[in-house]
Amino acid sequence: MKNYFSRYVFITLIFSTCAASAQMFSGLMPPSKQRGVLTYTGSIQPDTTFNSTDGKASLNRGTVITSVPVYKSEKESYSVSMLGHWMDLYPDQTAMPDLYQFDVGLTYTRMVDEKAYWALNGNFGSASDKPFKDPSVDTIGGNFFYIDPVDEKGSWIYLVNYSNNRPILNEIPIPGFAYIYTPSKTFRGTFGAPFATIYWEFVDRWSLNFFTLIPWVVKTSVDYSIAGPMKASLGLDFSQSTYYLYGRVNRKERLFYDEKRVYIGFKTPLSQQFMTEMEAGYSFDRRYFQDENYDISPKNAIHLGTSPYLKLQLTALF
Numbered sequence: 001m002k003n004y005f006s007r008y009v010f011i012t013l014i015f016s017t018c019a020a021s022a023q024m025f026s027g028l029m030p031p032s033k034q035r036g037v038l039t040y041t042g043s044i045q046p047d048t049t050f051n052s053t054d055g056k057a058s059l060n061r062g063t064v065i066t067s068v069p070v071y072k073s074e075k076e077s078y079s080v081s082m083l084g085h086w087m088d089l090y091p092d093q094t095a096m097p098d099l100y101q102f103d104v105g106l107t108y109t110r111m112v113d114e115k116a117y118w119a120l121n122g123n124f125g126s127a128s129d130k131p132f133k134d135p136s137v138d139t140i141g142g143n144f145f146y147i148d149p150v151d152e153k154g155s156w157i158y159l160v161n162y163s164n165n166r167p168i169l170n171e172i173p174i175p176g177f178a179y180i181y182t183p184s185k186t187f188r189g190t191f192g193a194p195f196a197t198i199y200w201e202f203v204d205r206w207s208l209n210f211f212t213l214i215p216w217v218v219k220t221s222v223d224y225s226i227a228g229p230m231k232a233s234l235g236l237d238f239s240q241s242t243y244y245l246y247g248r249v250n251r252k253e254r255l256f257y258d259e260k261r262v263y264i265g266f267k268t269p270l271s272q273q274f275m276t277e278m279e280a281g282y283s284f285d286r287r288y289f290q291d292e293n294y295d296i297s298p299k300n301a302i303h304l305g306t307s308p309y310l311k312l313q314l315t316a317l318f
Helices: 002-016
Strands: 037-049 056-074 076-090 099-111 115-126 138-149 154-163 175-184 187-193 195-203 207-211 217-227 230-241 254-268 274-292 306-316
Touching: 037 274, 076 115, 099 230, 115 230, 175 195, 207 230, 254 306
Parallel strands: none
Antiparallel strands: 037 056, 037 306, 056 076, 076 099, 099 115, 115 138, 138 154, 154 175, 175 187, 187 195, 195 207, 207 217, 217 230, 230 254, 254 274, 274 306
């Protein structure tokens, strides 16, 4: 049972701290094991240059994510999740407005037998320069999960996901699956589609962390354990966010923002309930573009250049 719990804590913490997937993976923990999670992430990129006469700006980003079980028992649970995200340019730029995303979600989780369980969640929100201005900038999504533990080392996850703000195959229900494999303390992996994670302590004190939400979200790092859970990191992060601009002519068109980061980081628990993570590095290949679906090489992209960045993340479990 301890192995079951550790494997779900591992994947839940990874997903809950990623804005692109926090709502999608709400409900992965068994009902009686669910805990409240609150995460704040803030970053600053001081050198942001547009291909216009606006000059340089500072790109400031912030995200608050929380998930709270309002009722739980051995058999079932109800939880509420919320997400707030903002991307602010200072000073304001004529080439691009400030952008926001807000979501609220509800999740119901129920045990089928002593080990297997299912979860159903739905979320409603808005991702736009003018959130909730009218229905054209609203976002909705939903997921169904079935988690079937095979033994102490492995479990299967089956899912169906729907979203009206997905980079590809938008507004189409997509099935998925994954196998969670935890053979030892030095290796934990989730292998499937549309997501995968790996933790591998390949030599003493050194570990590899990898996360992807297929096809365009990737985060990987090599960590060195300084003392216990206190770690230093060297990593790469490729993230993406999508928005509906208010007043657009084509209602199916969305604004995409991409960026890649290389960084050195430091993370440590402050207590059993609190964890902090800091990063410093360079953000590059940053771009905005508008299209109905994601394009690897968009023709109308606005490039922002390269910038150093600083990032702070705080996580609380309760």
